[in-house]
Amino acid sequence: MKNTGWLGLIFVIAGGLFAQADNPPALFALREADLKRDVYALADVHFNGRRAGTLDELKAAAWIAEQYRTIGLKPLGDDGTYLQFFTLSRNQLSERSSIAINDTPLTIWKDVAVAQLAHVALNAPILYLGTAANVDLSTVEVAGRVVAMEANPKEFAAEKSLPKRRYAMSQQTKYGLPLLRRGAAAIIFINDAIGEDLWDYTVENGRPGTYALEGEANATVTATAPILWLRASAKALVQDGKATLKANLFVDHFPYPSANIVGKVAGTDPKLATEYVLYSGHIDADGVRNPINGETIYRGADDNATADAAMLACARALVAHPAKRSVLFLIHGAEERGLWGSRHFSAHPTVPIENIVAVLNGEMIGRNDPKVATLLGSTAPHKNSDALVAMALAANQEGPGFTLDSTWDSPTHVEGWYFRSDHLPYARLNVPSIMFTTVLHPDYHTPQDSAENIDYAKLTRMTEWMYRTGWKVANAPERPATNPDFKLER
Ligand SMILES: [Zn+2]
Structure with missing residues (x-):
């Protein structure tokens, strides 16, 4: 009886070990409570909707930089800081x-x-x-x-x-x-x-x-x-x-300032550490605009505090257990005004662009059906790396197990959404690039895109998917290849 019991217990332990063989080491660092706290902080009216080029956006950027510092990322912006400033040129009716x-x-x-x-x-x-x-x-x-x-x-x-x-x-x-x-x-x-x-x-x-x-x-x-x-x-x-x-x-x-927020976790492999997996999000939202349902602050909780919070969680995990390659955390400024932060960084990268092995962009990852998600860049003509997509699909299978809706990646989809987020400038430079998303909803770009409307359990699983994918890419013996026939439809 006793022996049988021990044997059973041993099998349970062994089974558990085998089941976890593919798990990255710091899943424990992805905590729903942290994600929720960070989304609430960024989407708070304190930041007035974080409109690009305003002090509200810079305040939010400073908040992110402070999180990077607390987490333990190394600064990779201007002059040893986390911020890479760039200047928007603005035209306005006098x-x-x-x-x-x-x-x-x-x-x-x-x-x-x-x-x-x-x-x-x-x-x-x-x-x-x-x-x-x-x-x-x-x-x-x-x-x-x-x-x-x-x-x-x-x-x-x-x-x-x-x-x-x-x-x-x-x-x-x-x-x-x-x-x-x-x-x-x-x-x-x-x-x-x-x-x-x-x-x-x-x-x-x-x-x-x-x-x-x-x-x-x-x-x-x-x-x-x-x-x-x-x-x-x-x-x-x-x-x-x-x-x-x-x-x-x-x-x-007149000139108008914006900033990217850039930090890194150094890789552990002396050779692979010169290469980077780039996690991407954006800090800005739509600011203060015309009232809808009596509210004027467009808080940008799903768009894109969710992805920023996910990146902070992934940063905690990678600081706890670094990967072989280095990992870059890049929250872009001025995405909503025309992908300006990613256009600027891709033209003025603070690490050699050819050393960026993949871009994992998160854009609106906390709404809609809890079981369904979308990976843009996963089907032709948007897929620019079979190897990267294979790793992301495997990470989904091993972790959150979302049903994937690929209709949003179709070149005939009415939204043309592949062209509307920060992976695009990198993909155009042939950097393997994908975008994780839970797609649009009726609160998109309204004041009702607020923190209390986020599904935090789903956001936690999206974060897990992004972490698992980044971990695979950052430890793979070979960097993911770019498909030689990649050509976007516009
Ligand atoms: Zn967005």
């Missing part, structure tokens, strides 16, 4: 600007929104076309003319994310830009009923201006002709065909 129709002055951002910036002085008759959808725009002679049209309510794309935010922009792209390319001096859109409801969005799209990287060829260039939006009440001013537009628009151009 308050000196003025707009009048028939000599009646309009209040900018109240009566009229400037959706596309341009330095112009215009005094010209307005050609009124009626509803955009009903006119064959290709037959209209527009060169040198100010063209006005009513918005087309059919452009409300409910099947896409952020349809309210995209409403005005989609019309500008479809009806406005082709006419500007044919030489129109300005485009005026007149709100329909939907546009009236979404006026706050149109204002918030235009008022902050545009961003680029300082020093890039197009950093200071603005368009040659503006796009304006008018309230529906202004239709009466322009529809008789005799109206004139007087517009004096000035564009202010």
Whole structure:
């Protein structure tokens, strides 16, 4: 009896050991309570939504740097710090600007929104076309003319994310830009009923201006002709065909600071330690914008405090048990304004870019069905490393066991999401790159993307998947190869 009992116990212990043979050594360091605390801290209203280029983003970056220091990462930013600063170049409509129709002055951002910036002085008759959808725009002679049209309510794309935010922009792209390319001096859109409801969005799209990287060829260039939006009440001013537009628009151009937060855990293998596995996230969110359900701070809990918290947890695990290769923790600035932090770091890396063996990007990893997740970069044409994807899939099998939804990786998916996060600049440089995500949800880019809406058990399992994947890559005898035939569809 006793012996049998001991034997049974020995089998249980042995079975447990065998089952754990593939486990990385510091799973214990991935704690749901830590993830929850860090998401709550970053998504707190204290940081005002962490908008790129503001002190709020820098405060949050400093908070991350302090976590890096506490955890024990080595700084790999500027001058022995965790921060790599870069400068955004920002264009914004000057308050000196003025707009009048028939000599009646309009209040900018109240009566009229400037959706596309341009330095112009215009005094010209307005050609009124009626509803955009009903006119064959290709037959209209527009060169040198100010063209006005009513918005087309059919452009409300409910099947896409952020349809309210995209409403005005989609019309500008479809009806406005082709006419500007044919030489129109300005485009005026007149709100329909939907546009009236979404006026706050149109204002918030235009008022902050545009961003680029300082020093890039197009950093200071603005368009040659503006796009304006008018309230529906202004239709009466322009529809008789005799109206004139007087517009004096000035564009202010100024530098705007942002920063990447960079730290590392040194590898233990003297040879492999010169190579890096790069964990990637982003610090910025959407800041303070138009109210939705009475709230104005766009907290960015899922997007992207979840991935940042996951990276801090992975950093604790890798400090506790370093891998053979070095591991870089890189939380990018200014992702939401155009992937500027990752574009900057990939062009000015603080380790040789050819020594980065893989990018593991986390983007929104704490929502939706607890059993389902997505790996972008896992199917053609987005897959740039069979070996890296194989390791990530094995890590999922051995750990969290998510059902993987690959539809989001399809080049025909309506969101085109592969192109909307920080792995992209690295993939374009042929660095093996994947993105872990639990995809979009109705709170995406709203103030309701808040810490209490995160599924922390799921976030913990996503973190485990990222840690297991990084551990495999960082200890593999060979670095993952890039597929020679890799070519993105755009
Ligand atoms: Zn994001």
